[in-house]
Amino acid sequence: MQIQANYPLRNYNTFGLESTASYFAEVTSLTELKSILTDPEWKQKPKFILGGGSNILFTQNIDALVIHPQLTGIEKISEDETYIRLKVGGGESWHAFVMYCVDHGYAGVENLSLIPGSVGAAPMQNIGAYGVEVKNVIESVEAVSIESGETRLFSKEECRFGYRESIFKKEAKGQYIITGVTFILSKKPGLNVGYGDVQKTLLEMNVTDPTIRDVSEAIMQIRRSKLPDPAKIGNAGSFFKNPEISAAVFEKLKKSYSQLPGYPVNDEVMKVPAGWLIEQAGWKGYRQGNVGVHEKQALVLVNYGGGTGHEIKALSERIQDSVKTKFGIALNAEVNFI
């Protein structure tokens, strides 16, 4: 394993932002990872774990040893007529894993097609799309402690999954490297096509009795039509979380904004789409210099090339202020600021 000094990270974050790591190491095995974490010299240095870089906003250089885990492999743990359990290396590409499942007829992750990032990052923020969250199919998460280099297995319950949340973003933040995820997938799929756009797209595709692959195709079509491809325009997907407000506040807002969409979380709480709020506040398609708000999905901030993390951060704060002023709703970032 090579450790490189002053390493450029532009190709390691989907916003395409410039940032330099003091040191950078790509690790491809558990042994390599443990040896670097327990090495007396490196043990003293601050460390930063960088997965697929698809949910990160660099506003500065990283004065640390940046570890880029690339542990790969898909291993069958067990299988019966109904289910299969797979252990997948944290460094596998998320979408490549989804395609593997679609090809083999394993259901459960098809709604999460085309999400950028790695398998190891998926549990970190409990990725979700089109009515499915990754926690639905996770059995356990294997992680290595940065402090001790020891492996720990987190059960699904111990991961404390919530909406774009897990223990790895909260109590255990910065303490573990996710090296593997065990999934339980179904061989007799009950597909989830309840999300409005999915049904509509399947109809347009003339599909009435969808297969796992049909659902995946429909999701990919929707995503391609709304979300910018990070290979072409720098972005990190949804920049903010969809805010939750009380049902009482929702009803009050409805009086002024009759079109306000909302989804009940429980009897007292409603989730409202941040994209709608941002669009209504006039930001959709807004551009300032090299950064802006995507023209087809206002929840996505973009770097057209050459923009900086500071510019994107400043834009995000202006958006937060204007949504707060117009609707009285606070937006919280989903993306991690560094």
Ligand code: EPU
């Ligand atoms: N909307 C607007 N204007 C916009 C964007 C959205 O009015 O510019 C409205 C839509 O018309 C719709 C509602 O907002 O009524 C919801 O929009 P959409 O279905 O596009 O989903 P979203 O709530 O904006 C969430 C996730 C996405 C995920 C989609 C689909 C969050 C923060 N985002 O977006 O996840 O792909 O649902 O399930 O929960 C991500 O996390 O990076 C991400 C892309």
